[in-house]
Amino acid sequence: MSKSESPRKNTAMAGGMAAPGEKPKDFKKPWGKLISYCKSYLPAIIFALILAVIGTTFTIIGPNKLSEITDLIMAGMMGVMDITAIGNIAMFLAILYGLSFIFTYIQSFIMATITQRISKRLRTDISNKIDRLPLKYFDSTTYGDVLSRVTNDVDMIGQTLNQSIGSLVTAAVMFFGSLIMMFSINVTMTLSAVVATAIGFALMIFIISKSRKYFVRQQEDLGKMNGHIEEIYSGHDVVKVYNGDREAKQTFNEINERLFDSAWRSQFMSGMMMPLMNFIGNLGYVVVCVVGAALTMNGSITFGVIVSFMVYIRLFTQPLSQFAQVATSLQSTAAASERVFAFLQEEELEDESNKTVTLDAKDVQGNVEFKNVKFGYTKEKLIIKDFSSYIKAGQKVAIVGPTGAGKTTLVNLLMRFYEVDSGEIKIGGVPIQSITRENVHELFCMVLQDTWLFEGTVKENIMYNKDDVTDEEVVTACKAVGLHHFIRTLPKGYDTVLDDKSSLSVGQKQLITIARAMVKKAPLLILDEATSSVDTRTEALIQEAMDKLMKGKTAFVIAHRLSTIKNADLILVMKDGDVIESGNHEELIAEKGFYADLYNSQFEDAS
Structure with missing residues (x-):
């Protein structure tokens, strides 16, 4: 179709990038749509998350038993070491941590299986959606942007469902479980640890709220980049002939600069989480040591309590960094989900399942x-x-x-x-x-200006999607277009595989498409x-x-x-x-x- 006959736009730059200062989009809707889409898998997901909760709970119980071992060792240093009691607790801990590993392994296996099935279903739905979209949709959308939704966005959703959801539940259980255990052991030391970590938690929430819009921009800019590259490199010969290298590079640099800006801002802010959490965790260690030493001197607690609190502080602060990482992933996934479900909700061609009239090509x-x-x-x-x-x-x-x-x-x-x-x-x-x-x-059979050949043999290209074509009909068609002699000179004749390395001229490719039209009985x-x-x-x-x-x-x-x-x-x-x-x-x-x-x-x- 000529450019003047079609509203097709050069949309390598299309996509609707969020303007600076624009309010972040609502993330509840895309996540609501994603949860609704996964509802058939929800029972299995919930079961996997329950396993994660149980496994994490076993991990939380462990430090309290470490406190008992420490106290037994300290008592043994002053008198007789109770090896039997220490061995029993050690065996209990080994079983506890073993069960935690098994439950976590099963949870990971279930989530990996489910998320890959969801990703497969999403790709299938997008592929089917492409077949149901009217041609006018592709007149205003780059192919690269559509491909980005099939690959980048679906992969982002799959990775988040596989890793981040489980991590979120585990981190929540670890956070509140550690907090409960610490309060049950000693309130003073718990309050000291909470105050130290509250500062980091507030900073984390602030950073997440500021970084949200940049994750949306990053996904959109990535789609534009794919669209531009697909468009330019599919027509690189024309770009070279018309010396369009400079303009193509300039456009690429502009998109790349915007992608760099949005990716840098989002990744920089998310990258701040780990150092921040490490600082808060170390600060918690210092506070626990100081307060614990003072309480030990007063005889309020034993040395084992300090040891257990050192472990609990790590278990308590670790979820904060996980929350930050998960929040980053959830934001990216919300942006990806928004793009995927927006595509799946595009207006489709009219449903024709109710049409009963049929024309037989043999009778028309x-x-x-x-x-x-x-x-x-x-x-x-x-x-x-x-x-x-x-x-x-x-x-x-x-x-x-x-x-x-x-x-x-x-x-x-x-x-x-x-x-x-x-x-x-x-x-x-x-x-x-x-x-x-x-x-x-x-x-109809059709031959267009633009030739289209897929990776397959010459015969398969000519017989495309037609099972009732004989080899004799293929040869007859090729003889009619003057292609038979050329095919016989190929290494394997009609069974020669056509791929990127095939040195076919434009005219020879066109002859193959003409032969393809000839063998179709239309x-x-x-x-x-x-x-x-x-x-x-x-x-x-x-x-x-x-x-x-x-x-x-x-x-x-x-x-x-x-x-x-x-x-x-x-x-x-x-x-x-x-x-x-x-x-x-x-x-x-x-x-x-x-x-x-x-x-x-x-x-x-x-x-």
Whole structure:
């Protein structure tokens, strides 16, 4: 489709980056949607979290037993060492920590399994969503941004569900459990430890609130970066030819600079958490030692209490840093979820499961009628204005006109890539709106300007998505387009794998796509500048082969080279969305109108 016929934008820069000072988005909604999406897995997730709670509880009980061992050792140093009692407590601790490890292992196994299934389901849903999206969505969205949602955003969600949710529950249990245990042992020392850590907790909350918006920007900028790279490197030949390197680099640098800024701010603020928590933890150790020493001197506590408190302080302050890390991850995941679910909630094509009318490609003759068709990519500007025409089965119809006249748009409407604003299009007397899009596509084979080959053998590329094509039909089609001799020179002939290393010319790739169209048993054929990439001699051979193989098919040919459509049964001359002339080549030349001017100007340019 030409640029003037489509609203397709250069959207490598699109995406809606949050402006500086913008209020952070609501994170409850994306998390609510994510929880709702995972509701079928919630029982297993809850079970895994319960295991995490039990395992953490066992860990919390341990330091209190260490206090008893310490007191027994201290008493033994003054008299007789009670090895039996010490051994019993040590055995109890070993069993306790062993059970903690087992429960934590099972919890990790369950969460890893569930999160990968959720990630797989998300990728599948996004892939299915792409198939249900109208073409107009991709007219205003870069492919790189869509790919970023499938890869970066889904991976971010998976990692958070796998690691951060369990860590959050474990940290919460560790935090409050340690606090309860410390209060049960000694209130004075507990209050001293809480005051020391309260400062760090307040700073952590402040930093999290300030860093939230930068995680949103980071995910958005990452999507823009992917979009720009995909766009530039997929067309790097054009960029090189037109010396667009400098502009491409400038755009890349601008996006990269914004990504650096948002990533640096978010990661710097999240990176402050660990040093801050280490400082608070060390401060807690000092406070416990000082206060504990004073209480020991007074005889209020034993030395074992100080030892247990040293461990509990670590267990108490460690969750604070985990809270900070989890909060960072949750923010990134909320931003990723927002992008994923926004994509999944995009307006889809109309559901056609209720349509019962079906056209069989074998029975359709190929009569096509356009009746008062109107269409515009936007409501303000019509591209096709009240177009009507009747094409008989088996006719070769050429659609010509200047760029932006609406030629490709007309074909897109015929294929139901877009829906008409008013009027109707009929195939075999049946309105195409009354049958499914899939059924419409079964009636057509198409060759476009842009060749598309996938990594597979030559034969697989030609037989694409068709199981009923024989090897003989593949060879016949390749002979018809003059490709057979070339294929035989390949290392493995028709079984040669085509990949990035294959040295096929643009013309050879186009010939393969033409052969692919030929082997499809469809009554209608669309050629959108199908011969634009081949030389004149090959073009003549293709035209001759097409005339033979299109016999009995209704063919729509979009061509700028008017010399290739002189033998068309009907030529539709379009300008500004209207068909201003129609007839065969001789009739239109005799009229000395717009077509005659176009035809003669091409030969004047050639001379």
